[in-house]
Amino acid sequence: MSAATNETSLTGADIVLKALRDQGVEVIFGYPGGAVLPIYDALFQQNDIRHILVRHEQAALHAAEGYARSTGKVGVVLVTSGPGATNAVTGLTDALMDSIPIVCLSGQVATHLIGNDAFQECDTTGITRPCTKHNYLVKDVNNLARTLHEAFYVAKNGRPGPVVIDIPKDVQFAEGTYRSPADSMPKSYRPQVKPDLNRVEEAIDLLAKAKRPIFYVGGGVINAGPVASQLLTQFVRMTGYPCTTTLMGLGAYPASDRQWLGMLGMHGTYEANLAMHGCDVMVCIGARFDDRVTGKVSEFSPNSVKIHVDIDPSSINKNVRVDVPIIGDAAHVLEDMIRIWKARGKQADKAALAEWWEQIEFWRARDCLRYDKTPKIIKPQYALERLRAAISGRDDVYITTEVGQHQMWAAQFLPFDKPNHWMTSGGLGTMGYGLPAAIGAQVAHPDALCIDVAGEASILMNIQEMATALQYRLPVKVFILNNQYMGMVRQWQELLHGGRYSESYSEALPDFVKLADAFGGVGLRATEVSQVDDVIAEMIKVKRPVIVDMCVDQKENCFPMIPGGRAHNEMLLGPDEKVENATPEDGMVLV
Amino acid sequence: MTARPSPFASTAIERHTISILVDNEPGVLARVIGLFSGRGYNIESLTVAEVDRDATLSRVTIVTSGTPMIIEQIKAQLGRLVPVHRVHDLTLEGPFVERETALVKVAGTGEKRVEALRLADVFKARVVDATITSFVFEITGQGEELDRFIGLMAELGLVGVSRTGVVAMSRGPGGI
Ligand SMILES: Cc1cc2nc3c(=O)[nH]c(=O)nc-3n(C[C@H](O)[C@H](O)[C@H](O)COP(=O)(O)OP(=O)(O)OC[C@H]3O[C@@H](n4cnc5c(N)ncnc54)[C@H](O)[C@@H]3O)c2cc1C
Ligand SMILES: Cc1ncc(C[n+]2csc(CCOP(=O)(O)OP(=O)(O)O)c2C)c(N)n1
Ligand SMILES: [Mg+2]
Numbered sequence: 001m002s003a004a005t006n007e008t009s010l011t012g013a014d015i016v017l018k019a020l021r022d023q024g025v026e027v028i029f030g031y032p033g034g035a036v037l038p039i040y041d042a043l044f045q046q047n048d049i050r051h052i053l054v055r056h057e058q059a060a061l062h063a064a065e066g067y068a069r070s071t072g073k074v075g076v077v078l079v080t081s082g083p084g085a086t087n088a089v090t091g092l093t094d095a096l097m098d099s100i101p102i103v104c105l106s107g108q109v110a111t112h113l114i115g116n117d118a119f120q121e122c123d124t125t126g127i128t129r130p131c132t133k134h135n136y137l138v139k140d141v142n143n144l145a146r147t148l149h150e151a152f153y154v155a156k157n158g159r160p161g162p163v164v165i166d167i168p169k170d171v172q173f174a175e176g177t178y179r180s181p182a183d184s185m186p187k188s189y190r191p192q193v194k195p196d197l198n199r200v201e202e203a204i205d206l207l208a209k210a211k212r213p214i215f216y217v218g219g220g221v222i223n224a225g226p227v228a229s230q231l232l233t234q235f236v237r238m239t240g241y242p243c244t245t246t247l248m249g250l251g252a253y254p255a256s257d258r259q260w261l262g263m264l265g266m267h268g269t270y271e272a273n274l275a276m277h278g279c280d281v282m283v284c285i286g287a288r289f290d291d292r293v294t295g296k297v298s299e300f301s302p303n304s305v306k307i308h309v310d311i312d313p314s315s316i317n318k319n320v321r322v323d324v325p326i327i328g329d330a331a332h333v334l335e336d337m338i339r340i341w342k343a344r345g346k347q348a349d350k351a352a353l354a355e356w357w358e359q360i361e362f363w364r365a366r367d368c369l370r371y372d373k374t375p376k377i378i379k380p381q382y383a384l385e386r387l388r389a390a391i392s393g394r395d396d397v398y399i400t401t402e403v404g405q406h407q408m409w410a411a412q413f414l415p416f417d418k419p420n421h422w423m424t425s426g427g428l429g430t431m432g433y434g435l436p437a438a439i440g441a442q443v444a445h446p447d448a449l450c451i452d453v454a455g456e457a458s459i460l461m462n463i464q465e466m467a468t469a470l471q472y473r474l475p476v477k478v479f480i481l482n483n484q485y486m487g488m489v490r491q492w493q494e495l496l497h498g499g500r501y502s503e504s505y506s507e508a509l510p511d512f513v514k515l516a517d518a519f520g521g522v523g524l525r526a527t528e529v530s531q532v533d534d535v536i537a538e539m540i541k542v543k544r545p546v547i548v549d550m551c552v553d554q555k556e557n558c559f560p561m562i563p564g565g566r567a568h569n570e571m572l573l574g575p576d577e578k579v580e581n582a583t584p585e586d587g588m589v590l591v
Numbered sequence: 592m593t594a595r596p597s598p599f600a601s602t603a604i605e606r607h608t609i610s611i612l613v614d615n616e617p618g619v620l621a622r623v624i625g626l627f628s629g630r631g632y633n634i635e636s637l638t639v640a641e642v643d644r645d646a647t648l649s650r651v652t653i654v655t656s657g658t659p660m661i662i663e664q665i666k667a668q669l670g671r672l673v674p675v676h677r678v679h680d681l682t683l684e685g686p687f688v689e690r691e692t693a694l695v696k697v698a699g700t701g702e703k704r705v706e707a708l709r710l711a712d713v714f715k716a717r718v719v720d721a722t723i724t725s726f727v728f729e730i731t732g733q734g735e736e737l738d739r740f741i742g743l744m745a746e747l748g749l750v751g752v753s754r755t756g757v758v759a760m761s762r763g764p765g766g767i
Contacts, residue, residue: 125618126621130629133673134673137617158671159671188674188676189673191671312671313671314668321599321660
């Protein structure tokens with residue numbers, strides 16, 4: 001960046017666009033309003049940055065999340081003050097919980113009006129402080145460029161997350177000097193990416209001596225970029241050890257590989273959970289011992305030595321005490337692990353490992369994901385198996401989900417062989433995430449097949465985004481597993497509340513085929529098992545936005561399941577297992 | 592298989608004094624306080640003031656309590672706030688001095704007034720305001736010392752107390 005560039009005087013709005021360009025931003029997701037009109041005006045007068053007009057600010061955030069997760073770039077959002085900013089809060093919280101890098105610009109009332117309850121004023125930095133990684137209010141146009149660049153640095157370095165920059169309208173009009181990214185490093189934030197090698201040596205020693213080892217891998221490996229997944233795959237194969245991934249980690253290790261045990265946790269596989277319970281050395285890489293994963297913490301993997309690799313020191317020793325903490329970026333740590341394993345000539349204990357695998361294969365033989373394959377009714381699992389068959393062999397498929405049973409079935413039944421192709425709301429569990437996230441992924445990958453596996457309840461939370469898909473000719477597919485129930489709620493009511501289905505049945509659902517039509521998309525429906533394949537084939541063939549109304553068994557439950565407050569070795573495998581005695585009193589209070 | 596015993600195994604509640612160097616910018620105190628309230632940590636005392644005008648740095652001193660695992664979490668959570676430069680657990684990092692100042696107003700006449708003045712002398716409290724019927728004492732020391740003095744004044748016409756909260760610093764030539 002030349003010195004001359006640094007001294008140019010620009011309006012705040014132009015500074016915003018110049019900074020975005022210098023950060024390599026190609027697309028932003030947003031919605032206009034009075035407090036951001038100067039920025040919208042500047043957008044109008046340029047062609048480098050594309051703006052995608054969503055239909056609700058929450059969707060702008062989820063679309064940016066889908067864009068970010070499917071590309072590894074920072075997702076960028078622009079919203080107006082007041083209601084624009086408050087509508088963004090759910091999406092910001094979602095991105096915070098799932099460690100997704102986002103920069104969200106919000107308009108604010110003019111600086112002299114701040115604090116006066118002015119029209120469309122809200123305390124955006126106050127409201128978003130607990131739901132962002134960091135936020136800024138820029139009161140001086142001369143700080144604007146530096147703040148924007150710093151925001152990108154903060155959003156993507158260390159543990160990624162959302163950053164808000166609140167920009168009063170007078171600052172957008174005011175003239176000030178521009179600064180280049182290189183000139184704008186934050187004063188204090190320097191996350192550690194390279195690990196303490198002594199700790200890595202210690203971990204490698206423990207791993208080589210293990211008799212029943214396991215890799216427990218999470219979304220942090222996806223955050224660390226595709227190279228981290230390659231290194232992980234290489235290391236896991238070198239050792240011959242089993243590997244399980246969290247919901248957020250799906251795709252970090254190829255699902256088609258024998259060494260992968262499937263997802264672990266509440267709706268994870270029998271073999272993954274029992275292997276976690278019985279292991280003697282656990283290596284957790286980029287996962288955060290979430291309660292959906294650990295079950296009852298006091299009985300979580302009781303006899304193992306735990307190694308934890310994480311870029312965020314606050315993830316370590318938070319829920320579960322670990323023996324060897326390693327702070328650093330997953331890719332760096334894996335590289336060191338591989339190097340040290342080789343340099344020290346380490347070998348797995350072959351005899352012990354063979355025995356361990358024999359035990360795991362015994363668990364695997366339970367075939368815990370099996371379901372009743374009746375020809376009378378479409379089982380949701382069957383619909384997903386057919387979808388899996390239809391997309392197999394393609395590497396340009398991006399799957400997003402809403403929240404509920406369909407989300408868990410998608411995680412269990414769809415193939416995830418590569419990172420960045422799976423996007424779901426894990427930490428916050430936000431119904432309404434999937435369609436805008438699919439739109440964001442489709443914007444980034446215009447020719448790919450982007451499918452939102454949805455529930456009929458969730459999809460109504462951001463259904464207005466069909467209009468966005470139509471406007472930008474984004475051929476996203478909404479694959480609704482329509483059971484007419486908030487299935488996940490119904491399942492808990494069945495298991496824990498005596499089958500009293502309080503408010504979990506949707507009495508009045510729209511006709512989804514007509515709804516697709518009304519938006520200008522294509523609607524398809526399957527009510528019989530025999531129609532499933534045709535509907536899926538047609539959905540994939542049509543190069544327009546599609547809603548599929550897959551009318552599935554209303555009463556199907558998602559198994560395996562570890563009821564709240566139970567340990568990994570106490571899972572329910574199917575509807576025949578008695579539930580009454582499966583839920584202890586103290587487990588009832590858990591979500 | 593076992594590794595070395597974990598220092599976090601203890602469930603005993605410990606009191607720690609934590610010193611944090613932060614950028615002196617709007618909202619930084621709200622971030623620190625919001626972190627404690629949002630995550631349910633205790634604050635026994637919190638003080639903040641600018642300590643380096645040129646670098647616009649402030650020092651926040653927090654006295655908190657929790658199990659060793661919680662104290663570790665608190666420090667890690669503080670450490671990842673963007674405007675935080677350094678976090679020091681004075682309680683773990685060796686000897687340190689801790690001081691607090693209180694202004695204590697006492698009203699009364701006769702024997703009680705004389706007794707208040709005598710006790711102030713014993714505690715090395717200074718008289719910073721006096722009328723015929725009242726005193727304001729300034730006392731600086733350890734928290735418990737202040738507690739004891741205030742407790743005694745309660746019997747002698749205590750009107751009100753204003754305390755600064757704890758400030759602390761490590762002993763010796765080292766950094767913080
Ligand atoms: C209905 C429902 C059911 C669910 N059931 C399950 C279930 O059965 N099983 C399951 O696993 N989840 C389940 N979840 C999801 C669960 O709530 C959590 O979101 C998920 O388990 C967290 O995944 P993670 O541990 O991989 O961490 P993430 O949330 O992905 O966090 C990533 C971790 O990696 C670290 N990190 C980030 N970047 C890096 C880097 N570059 N290098 C190293 N570390 C890094 C972060 O600091 C963080 O600790 C469910 C969610 C819902 C909504
Ligand atoms: C915004 C929001 N509100 C409420 C919930 C609680 N919740 C979790 S799953 C669920 C039901 C989802 O129903 P549906 O989309 O039909 O999916 P299904 O479980 O039937 O597959 C609800 C209400 C949530 N996760 N998000
Ligand atoms: Mg449903």
